[in-house]
Amino acid sequence: MFKVMIVDDNMTNLIMAKKVLEEIYEVVPVNAGKTALEFLRDMPDPPDIILLDIDMPDINGFYVLSEMRNDPRLADVRVIFLTAQDDPTTEVEGYYLGAVDYIKKPYTTALLRKRLDVHVQQIESERKLKRYNENLSNTLKEKVHNIVELEYALVEMFASLMAGRSHMIAGHCERVQKYMDIFMEDIMATGKYAIAESDKEKLVFASKLHDMGKLCMTDRCLADMGDLSLQEKEFNHAHTIIGAEACKKVTEAISKNAFFTYVYNLCRSHHERWDGKGYPDRLMTTDIPLEARILAIVNSYDNFRNHNDGADPLSHIEAVKRLSLWSGTHYDPDLVEIFVSGADKYEHAAD
Incomplete structure (x- = not known):
């Protein structure tokens, strides 16, 4: 099951999102940016996706994302920004920091679910490709190892023949x-x-x-x-x-x-x-x-x-x-x- 963290200081949005997603995802709700960073650093396995509100009273979403990108364990976690702002500059800044998507507030539960499903499918595809590449790499390594063993065996065979001669x-x-x-x-x-x-x-x-x-x-x-x-x-x-x-x-x-x-x-x-x-x-x-x-x-x-x-x-x-x-x-x-x-x-x- 994929793990999704939702970070939003608005309790209504947090409860609604959790209710919609917990049927198919493991949901971790957090109501503050500072708390989210503490959770992320303590979690043995980071979430697959984070729904991150930009405008929060303690530290904003941009700061949370920049801190994540400086942590090797969290650098590759997908972050989708949630925002009520309709400012292209804000959106560009988010993408610059490494966000993968934006969902504008207010959003419908159907839209939230669909956007999240799209990113989960992408993660599944990436992981399948990674496994395929790892299997291919292991197969190639095994074949190379077998070839090297054959080369060495042939050398020793001829060396034995020369010793006999x-x-x-x-x-x-x-x-x-x-x-x-x-x-x-x-x-x-x-x-x-x-x-x-x-x-x-x-x-x-x-x-x-x-x-x-x-x-x-x-x-x-x-x-x-x-x-x-x-x-x-x-x-x-x-x-x-x-x-x-x-x-x-x-x-x-x-x-x-x-x-x-x-x-x-x-x-x-x-x-x-x-x-x-x-x-x-x-x-x-x-x-x-x-x-x-x-x-x-x-x-x-x-x-x-x-x-x-x-x-x-x-x-x-x-x-x-x-x-x-x-x-x-x-x-x-x-x-x-x-x-x-x-x-x-x-x-x-x-x-």
């Missing part, structure tokens, strides 16, 4: 993900790149799949001790395309999905070089997707620190120096600068 590759991908998390924080802290927190989380998790194309490599290519033939090297390079094409099958099957777009770009372009001498597409500078330029640095850092293309692994300091040396040729110089400025964070991050 090569512990070396699986370990590399785990470490790269940790480095990526640190690097993304530092990149976002500069404010130079428009990366949302939600995108950062997707990128970090997607980085774990950058080498999934190596599932199709031979054992010798996976080991890559630096003694591969030219043909084997070409075949090894193909892991970027193999991983990207596998991901492309997913992106073609579902509508726009940022996560799998990131996976695709990371798989395909993490071996591109700033000077255009990388593979597979010989992209250069900012034609290389930002996420791939970011990954290229942490990917190389881990390679330098571990198998290093068959050579002796580099120390942390040596790896950072090589990244600096190759800045502007292999890597985006702005990103290298950010990495180097926070280089100490990476030395033991993957221990």
